[in-house]
Amino acid sequence: MFCGTDIGLDLGTANVLVYVKGKGVVLQEPSVVAIDRDSRRIIAVGAEARRMLGRTPGNIVAIRPLCDGVIADYDVTEKMLRYFISRADGGRKLLFRPRLMVCIPSGVTGVEERAVRQAAVQAGAKEAHLIEEPLAAALGAGLDISQPSGSMVVDIGGGTTDVAVLSLGGIVCSKSLRVGGDKVDEAIVKYIRREYNLAIGERTGEDLKMEIGTAYPEGEEDKSTDIRGRDLVSGLPMAITVRRRQIHEAIKETLEFIVSGVKEVLERTPPELAADIVNKGIILTGGGALLNGMDRLLSKETGLAVLVAEDPLSCVAIGTGCALSNMAIISAVSKGKAFKKIV
Numbered sequence: 001m002f003c004g005t006d007i008g009l010d011l012g013t014a015n016v017l018v019y020v021k022g023k024g025v026v027l028q029e030p031s032v033v034a035i036d037r038d039s040r041r042i043i044a045v046g047a048e049a050r051r052m053l054g055r056t057p058g059n060i061v062a063i064r065p066l067c068d069g070v071i072a073d074y075d076v077t078e079k080m081l082r083y084f085i086s087r088a089d090g091g092r093k094l095l096f097r098p099r100l101m102v103c104i105p106s107g108v109t110g111v112e113e114r115a116v117r118q119a120a121v122q123a124g125a126k127e128a129h130l131i132e133e134p135l136a137a138a139l140g141a142g143l144d145i146s147q148p149s150g151s152m153v154v155d156i157g158g159g160t161t162d163v164a165v166l167s168l169g170g171i172v173c174s175k176s177l178r179v180g181g182d183k184v185d186e187a188i189v190k191y192i193r194r195e196y197n198l199a200i201g202e203r204t205g206e207d208l209k210m211e212i213g214t215a216y217p218e219g220e221e222d223k224s225t226d227i228r229g230r231d232l233v234s235g236l237p238m239a240i241t242v243r244r245r246q247i248h249e250a251i252k253e254t255l256e257f258i259v260s261g262v263k264e265v266l267e268r269t270p271p272e273l274a275a276d277i278v279n280k281g282i283i284l285t286g287g288g289a290l291l292n293g294m295d296r297l298l299s300k301e302t303g304l305a306v307l308v309a310e311d312p313l314s315c316v317a318i319g320t321g322c323a324l325s326n327m328a329i330i331s332a333v334s335k336g337k338a339f340k341k342i343v
């Protein structure tokens, strides 16, 4: 039961995570909703809905309401959010209204914030705050950002990559790229289509990335795996073998885009803070940090040390929780710019 408890929510384009103070991350589910096309009734949310992606009959659609780091379907996002907040307490009714800290994708506009606010109110929040993703990621990665010392965080999510230099509890310079794991998956799907005339779904593309994908193939064994899809010439199902180096070939351009975003922020970083980053290195968070060799690629390209956070997929959710506990301290030093109260 929530006794005026704090809840942190990472509303990501790929995954939604719920953090409850004192309990940690209590829920982690894909940001996918299956709805009935006609009645707009929700059929399934989360992992169950993800299994339906690309596999639904005509009247049901499995959708990802947050796409490319923005809210693509306002209505469904609100329903999904409400569902996750209510599940945070194991499905029981919230007896005492909680405080919420929500991290939303960086591309979300003021209008879209309304969806989050409405969902928060509907779910019974006493107050709700929004936090920017790089800040939450840094807090969740355990960085002490309250000091006058620069830290650099690169959060590679599903829809967006957020690059930021933080100091004194605030963001000094940053860039948000509409490129993340989804674009990497798409690049793999396109490559397989081009090279083999084989149509595969996004999920197969993502599986390939996780299984044999690499950002930095040097010194790595050239593993291979079998995949299935539909042959575009014969129209029949077919299996092929794909090698690691091919997947690298497919995704390298997308990764170069991320690397250039990081370099751009480094170029804009004030010299004193740049010196701090040389000492501390770059911290990688988000699911994209788990891509094999991503740290080595960034390190080679920037000449800096690159460290993958302990639990990159949970950093933002943990950070939202930390932010609620440390709100007074952080907002005092950053003059309230880091948070935005919405309810």
Ligand SMILES: Nc1ncnc2c1ncn2[C@@H]1O[C@H](COP(=O)(O)OP(=O)(O)OP(=O)(O)O)[C@@H](O)[C@H]1O
Binding pocket: 011, 012, 013, 014, 015, 016, 069, 105, 133, 156, 157, 158, 159, 160, 161, 180, 181, 182, 206, 209, 210, 285, 286, 287, 288, 290, 291, 292, 312, 313
């Ligand atoms: N082991 C892995 N190797 C490569 N990529 C991975 C791995 N595990 C997860 N990912 C990728 O990480 C991405 C999801 O990361 P994350 O949950 O941080 O995104 P998100 O927070 O939902 O998105 P965003 O921050 O853009 O809104 C997906 O693209 C997924 O394919």
Ligand SMILES: [Mg+2]
Binding pocket: 012, 013, 133, 155, 157, 158, 286, 316
């Ligand atoms: Mg994220």
